[in-house]
Each structure stands twice: as C-alpha cells, then as structure tokens.
Amino acid sequence: MEFKRSLSLFDSVSLMFSSMVGSGIFFTTGFILNQVENPYLVLTCWILGGVFAMAGALTYASPAVLFPQAGGDYIYLREAYSPIVAFMSGWASLTVNFSASISALSIAFSKHFFYFLPGFDKSMYIQQKIFGLNFSLGPEQLLGMLIVFSFTAVNYFGIKEAIRVQNFFTVIKITGLIIFIIAGFLFGTKDFSLFKTSRLFPDLFTNWNSVIAGIVPVTFSYFGWNMVTYLAGEVKDPGRNIPLSVVISCSMVITIYVLINFLFLSSAPLSELKSKEGIGIISAQYLFGNWLTGIISGFICWIILGSLSTMIIGGSRVYYAMARDGLFFPGLAELHPKYLSPYKALIFQALYAIAFITIRELESLLFLITCAILFLAILTAMTPYFFRRRGIISPFSVPGAPVTPILFIAANFIIISILAWEKPAEAAWGMLITLSAIPVYFIFRRTFRKMA
Numbered sequence: 001m002e003f004k005r006s007l008s009l010f011d012s013v014s015l016m017f018s019s020m021v022g023s024g025i026f027f028t029t030g031f032i033l034n035q036v037e038n039p040y041l042v043l044t045c046w047i048l049g050g051v052f053a054m055a056g057a058l059t060y061a062s063p064a065v066l067f068p069q070a071g072g073d074y075i076y077l078r079e080a081y082s083p084i085v086a087f088m089s090g091w092a093s094l095t096v097n098f099s100a101s102i103s104a105l106s107i108a109f110s111k112h113f114f115y116f117l118p119g120f121d122k123s124m125y126i127q128q129k130i131f132g133l134n135f136s137l138g139p140e141q142l143l144g145m146l147i148v149f150s151f152t153a154v155n156y157f158g159i160k161e162a163i164r165v166q167n168f169f170t171v172i173k174i175t176g177l178i179i180f181i182i183a184g185f186l187f188g189t190k191d192f193s194l195f196k197t198s199r200l201f202p203d204l205f206t207n208w209n210s211v212i213a214g215i216v217p218v219t220f221s222y223f224g225w226n227m228v229t230y231l232a233g234e235v236k237d238p239g240r241n242i243p244l245s246v247v248i249s250c251s252m253v254i255t256i257y258v259l260i261n262f263l264f265l266s267s268a269p270l271s272e273l274k275s276k277e278g279i280g281i282i283s284a285q286y287l288f289g290n291w292l293t294g295i296i297s298g299f300i301c302w303i304i305l306g307s308l309s310t311m312i313i314g315g316s317r318v319y320y321a322m323a324r325d326g327l328f329f330p331g332l333a334e335l336h337p338k339y340l341s342p343y344k345a346l347i348f349q350a351l352y353a354i355a356f357i358t359i360r361e362l363e364s365l366l367f368l369i370t371c372a373i374l375f376l377a378i379l380t381a382m383t384p385y386f387f388r389r390r391g392i393i394s395p396f397s398v399p400g401a402p403v404t405p406i407l408f409i410a411a412n413f414i415i416i417s418i419l420a421w422e423k424p425a426e427a428a429w430g431m432l433i434t435l436s437a438i439p440v441y442f443i444f445r446r447t448f449r450k451m452a
Contacts, residue, residue: 003070003159003234004340009241011163012228014170016249019224019310020053021173023108023300025257026280028221029264033274035214036207039265040200045211046261049218050254055408056377057225057246058398062384064229065396068238070342071321072230072314073380080383083327084441089376090322091437097373098315099349103356105308106144112301113143116294135358144357147305151312152350158339159234162313169306176299177256180284184263188287192266216415220370221257224307225250230314239395263287312349319345327445371419371427372434374412381409 007015032042063076074093078086093099114120124138155162184190204211228235228245235241264279268286273279280300284292320342323333332345384394384405398404420427 005234005236006159007163007231007235009244011167012235012241012245013249014167015231015310016225016228016245017252018166018170018173018306019227020222020249020253021303022307023304024221025260026300027278028217029261030273030279031217032214033270035210037270038198038203039194040198041203041207041211042265043258043261044204045214045218046257049215049222050250050257052219052408052411053222053225054250055404057250059381059405059408060226060229061243061246062394062396062398064232064242065239066387066392066394068232068235070231070233070317072226072318073376074318074321076380076383080386083325084438085379087327087441088434088437090318091440092372092376092434093315093318095433098311098318099353100356102148102308102311102315102353105304105311106147106357107140109147109301109304110140110143112297114140115297137358141357145354147308148350148353151309152346155312155346156339156341156343158341166309169302169309173303173306181259181263184287188263188267190266194265194270212414213418216418219415224310227310227314230317243396316342316345316349319348370430371416372430374416378409378412381405
C-alpha cells in the first residue's frame with residue numbers, strides 16, 4: 001500500500017513555513033547580541049542564516065525530486081551511500097532529533113500556556129533521578145503529553161485531515177506576524193538611534209568572527225527548511241512543487257525574520273534586549289505597551305503548536321521508511337487501510353516522545369545532537385555528486401550549483417567547528433549517539449528482517 005500524492009503546492013509551502021517559523025524568533029536575537037551589538041551585524045546574521053537555509057533547502061530538493069519518497073534524507077543517504085549510513089540518519093531522528101524536538105515543543109507550549117494561569121499550582125507530582133537523569137512529572141508535563149496525543153490523533157485520520165489543521169495554524173501564524181510587522185512600523189514607538197550610530201562597514205570585517213558565532217543560534221531558528229522532503233512521497237507533481245515550495249517558503253521566512261528583527265532592534269534599549277529570552281515580549285511592550293503581553297504569549301503558543309504539528313507529520317515518515325527497508329520494527333511500515341496514514345509509526349513516535357517529556361535536561365539533549373545532525377546534513381548535501389558520478393541526474397538542477405551546495409556544506413563545517421570548540425563534551429556525545437547506530441544496525445538488522 002502506498003501514500004497518495006495529495007499535497008498541493010500551498011500545502012507544501014504551509015508545512016515548510018510552519019516548520020521553519022518557531023518560537024526561536026522571539027528569543028534568539030537576545031543571544032546574538034551577546035556576540036555582536038551592532039544592529040546591522042545582527043540583521044546580517046539573520047540574512048546569512050537565511051541564505052544558508054535556502055542553500056540547504058535547494059540542495060536537498062535535487063535528491064528529493066530524484067527520489068520523491070517518504071523519509072527525507074534517510075532515502076537519499078541510502079541510495080547514495082549504503083543502508084548503514086541511512087540508518088545513522090534515521091537513528092538520530094529517532095533517538096533525539098524528532099522525538100526530543102516534539103517533546104521540547106510540547107513543554108515550551110505548556111510553559112507559555114500556564115502564563116495565563118498565574119495562580120495554578122505547577123509543583124511536580126513525581127521527581128526521580130535515574131541513571132544520572134532527572135525525571136519529573138507535573139502539570140506542565142501532563143499538558144505536554146495531552147498535546148502530543150492530540151496532534152497524533154489528528155494525523156491518525158490521514159494527511160488530508162492533518163494538513164487542514166496545519167494550514168489553519170499556518171494561515172493564522174503568517175497573518176499574525178504580518179500584522180505585528182505592519183502595526184509595529186505604522187503605530188509602534190520606535191527609536192532608530194542605534195542604527196544611526198552604527199555602521200555595517202568596516203565593522204563587518206573587523207567583527208567577522210563574532211558574526212559567525214552569531215549565525216549559530218540563527219541557524220537553529222531556520223531549522224525545518226527540509227520538512228517537505230520527508231513528505232515527498234505525498235506531494236503532487238514533486239518535480240515542480242518541491243523546488244517551488246522551497247523557494248517560496250524560504251523567501252517568506254527570511255523576509256519576515258529580517259523585518260521583525262529590525263523592529264526588535266528599534267523598539268527598546270540594547271540593555272533591555274541583550275541576553276534576554278523574552279525579547280519578543282519586551283519589544284512588544286516598548287512598541288505598544290504592556291497590554292499586548294498576553295496576546296504575544298498566546299501567539300507564541302500558537303506558533304509552537306504549528307511547529308509541533310509539522311514535527312509529528314515529518315518524523316513518522318522516517319520510521320515508516322526505515323521499517324519498510326527492514327531496518328526497524330516491520331509493523332511501523334503499515335499504512336491504515338482507510339486513512340492511509342502511517343498510524344503505527346505515529347503511535348510509536350508519540351509514546352517515545354512522551355518519555356522525553358519527563359526528562360528535565362531535554363534542552364541539553366537537543367544540543368548534544370546538533371553536531372551530528374549537521375554532519376549528516378553535509379553527507380546529504382554531497383549526495384547529488386555521488387549520483388552524478390553514477391550517471392543518475394536529477395531533473396531539478398540546483399540554482400547556482402556548484403556554489404550553492406558548497407556554500408551550504410562549508411557553512412555547516414564552520415558551525416560544527418564552533419560548537420565543537422565551545423561545547424566539546426556535548427559535541428562528542430552527539431557524535432557518539434549517532435555512531436551508536438553502527439552496532440545497533442548490525443545487531444538488530446537480522447532480527448527486524450526475520451520479524452518481517
């Protein structure tokens with residue numbers, strides 16, 4: 001049984017946009033200001049981060065058009081290298097990437113939601129340390145579990161139902177961001193003095209190392225640019241719609257991110273923004289007054305739910321593809337006979353993600369895997385060269401090739417180097433988690449295939 005190609009260009013853009021635009025836009029700039037205080041350099045970080053995301057998305061579009069199947073980079077690594085390299089990618093998605101991201105988003109939603117219930121008792125019911133990890137269970141964790149199960153239930157009834165919900169979240173998300181930008185420019189209380197006293201040149205050349213360091217958190221805020229590749233098997237006319245959705249969604253996100261950050265930097269004194277996590281709320285207070293705080297918090301909740309929805313949709317397709325190749329529990333390759341959803345993969349993902357919700361060091365786990373994710377992204381970006389050497393040419397030619405893929409690969413090498421230098425222990429653990437896929441692959445490969 002196969003997936004139906006039911007996703008239109010609008011649906012693909014919706015998925016891409018919603019997966020890229022998360023809550024990061026409302027706090028990342030506060031951390032960038034630790035590296036660079038020049039507002040022009042801050043905007044440069046966001047523009048360069050967007051260019052790298054666009055380069056990566058266009059590079060991924062080439063193998064996606066060549067192999068329009070569910071599973072994303074797992075499929076391309078399998079076809080270009082070997083099943084074991086593909087399994088490493090799927091293993092990273094399972095152990096931390098998708099599952100822990102789903103958990104982190106659900107907890108982030110809970111924390112913002114309880115802002116509206118200041119008197120609610122959020123004390124933990126259970127707290128236990130097991131094998132060095134602190135586990136806890138309380139109202140925030142229970143609400144996070146409920147959210148994960150709710151979106152999983154929507155996806156259970158098929159991609160059409162899931163995409164209807166996703167499009168609803170995306171339309172409100174885009175509308176809200178545009179209203180915030182227009183209202184900020186037209187009616188907000190702005191102060192452009194920081195821009196008047198700063199210069200792009202020659203500061204860009206004298207602070208290039210700080211700009212590179214500032215691009216690192218920006219890169220995290222653009223993550224999700226490859227989401228459409230995970231559902232390539234369900235996209236109508238993939239040769240046309242996948243590249244188009246990449247260009248449209250990345251262009252929209254870059255434009256919105258730059259305009260919003262211009263407002264942030266024009267709204268409040270630098271001392272109020274630097275190192276602050278709630279820069280979006282601080283900026284809104286300076287622009288419009290304190291009355292908007294609750295609305296912004298609610299809007300952040302909405303944005304988080306939209307991102308969570310895309311993660312649940314995309315992650316389940318990876319486990320489905322692995323199981324179909326005989327490299328994971330074979331039952332996860334089953335599609336629902338009526339709704340054509342990977343329902344067992346969805347249920348498995350929900351249960352696994354819920355386990356992460358109870359881990360208090362969830363943010364640390366996500367940071368651990370970052371280097372490994374970027375390393376696998378480099379391998380994926382190199383797949384078109386391997387295919388070309390074997391005479392397999394994608395119908396989609398990456399604009400600006402070979403500069404575009406080289407730019408993306410180089411940017412990832414730089415970011416990995418910075419992370420490894422600043423956080424060597426976390427980077428090493430991230431690589432170890434990914435490389436642990438090798439013994440798992442050889443130990444369980446025969447078992448899974450016998451089960452099948």
